[in-house]
Amino acid sequence: MNTVALRPKDRSPLRIKAGKVFFTWKRYFEWLVNAKRYAKTRQRVLLPYSAFSHQTPLMRQLQGVEMSYQYNKIKNLKLATKRLDGIIIQPGETFSYWKLIGNPTKAKGYVEGMVLHYGKFTKGVGGGLCQLSNLIYWMALHTPLTVTERHRHSFDVFPDSNRTQPFGSGATCSYNYLDLQIKNETNVPYQLHVRLTDSQLIGEWRCEEPQLYSYRVCEKEHSFTPAYWGGYIRHNELWRKVYNRQHKLVQEEFITENNAIMMYEPLLEQQSVK
Template sequence: MKKYYPYEYAESVFMIDYQKLYQKGFRGIIFDIDNTLVHHGDDSIPEIDDLFRKIQGLGLKTLLLSNNDRGRVERFIKNIDTPYICDADKPNPQNYLKAVEMLNIKKEEAVVIGDQVFTDILGANRSGLASILVRFIRQDDEKWIGKRRYVEYAILECWKRDKSCYRRIGDIYTEGTAKNMKKKKEKKLFCEICPLTYEISKSKEVCKRHIQDFAGKEKFSTVKQKEKLPNLVFSYNSGLIKKGKGIDPVLQKNKARNIRLASSRINGMIIHPGETFSFWRTVGKISKRKGYRDGRIIIGDKLMPGLGGGLCNLGNTIHLLVLHSPLTVTEFHSHSDALAPDHGKRVPFSSGTSVSYNYIDYRFKNNTDQNVQLLLWCENRKLCGELRSEREFPHYYEIIEENHHFHKEKEKFFRISQIYRNVIDRATGEITDKQLIRDNHSEVMYDYDQIPQELIR
């Protein structure tokens, strides 16, 4: 079961074992300043200056990521040798990723440390970075701490009482002995005990997402129009019904129905500059009363019937359209893309996007200077999608896959590949950037006899 807040917790920046972070493979620390290192607006103190020297002495790089202006940050670092980014617009992922680039490390080698769930930790989550939440620094005479702080208190208390329900990025404080690892494998998560505990955990995640959206400042797209915008950015269509050994035709028929219902809620959506598209805020909660039926869903590593099954296909089509544009993906979750054998030419990223109401969402933001439009409809047993804009963008995009093969690990087979996105200058036709968008390691979830023998390595 995927979680939306994968973070560690510490009482203060002084309670974190930075040497253990280094041993676990981390190489860079991205710090918030106010109420994380010092009280809001205060200058640095000798203890913080010494802490930075200690951290850097261990071989860890540091960077300050602050929503404050340059003057505030430069005043703070007068005795600290560290790069910084000011006016960071947290939780926007852009400057989190810029921070990783400035530190010259990989994303999995960075950890964000901050005091706010809805800025520091949310931004790290959106950027795919590990994070540590610290208790915010509060003066004894402070009586009012803001509405968000009380919401954060509630989330933190849930976290403390039920840590077993959370996937913890980096698993920072777990000892790596064989004995402890064996115990960890034997111990079930709360959500894995039985169907009831799974539903309890799921309801908690749904509630947390509602709170997050209510307290956040994100502006979501809500306007639809029938008239198509003039420029076609990219189009894609795929079959609604899969056939083959072990594939239930009833579930496939139900999947097609589910996709038709959900796509009608999205078709024609206009995303204005600065707006974010959310799959679940647009589609809404699914139910039998609304006409949804059981299709194929994935729980753990198993395919099984479930209400609304098949909507991951719809989410994946949207993702494929967005990848062929300059729009910014702000939330993406994946599952195996080897649910059924490939028929005909292999299309990278033709599946593998995961959505589940509402905490496993698919979201993208329009950071361009023009409106874009998302069109989705079903006809002739196919799901059709178009992304349109008011005018051409200066670049176009292509998705390529390299090193595609299958590999057996113990008793299971996995699809292995690297999927890249080429950014191409429209005027010159030259590739200006090549971005790795997925290092694919997907468990094969269909009959192994249908794997092409020539692709097994």
């Protein structure tokens, strides 16, 4: 773990804005010239087999965060899920979160929601869409689909109150340079099905044939390390266990390593999970 690289950098607002413009246009150029085949076909009829499904609550009481941002997040999620629901990823194609959703602007109906910016919560148009990218990434880890681009959260903001997934199992997003991309390297089509109920964001990956394997994601090497500049760094590794149709473990695969700057004392996290 390179603690020097993890140390927060004090950048001016002008430097941050210039960097965002640069990386946004860099992504536009990549979309234009690269040889990837991006998924773009939507199909209302669902593929016959469910590969994996999951759901997350729409409303959470977060300390220091206005509930109005939670309601606005739901409005944003409704717009984004309409762009993604039913998308088919054919063999060889790549799913791009932002290429499909597009720029979440006011003109398209998006409103100000909660955005995590350098470890602090602020408001931004289209805020809250990370809940959807988190869900899609988590579900993809339970399929043979290949995650080719994913960005982790640099800050661990809240203790593990009611956490149901391992730390670091999400995928942050910011239009368009922090993208989530998933490639279908199998020989069968996969389909994303996402929707909202009154209380839940529900997602599912479906496929044309039954999956040969099932997956269970777990964490290893979980630790809290004092940072030389003060505070703590949270670390873990994500692995997944692969089971055949007879429920026998056939393989264990490394997924990724996570390091995040903690915005609270480790003792709070330990108390919350007792």
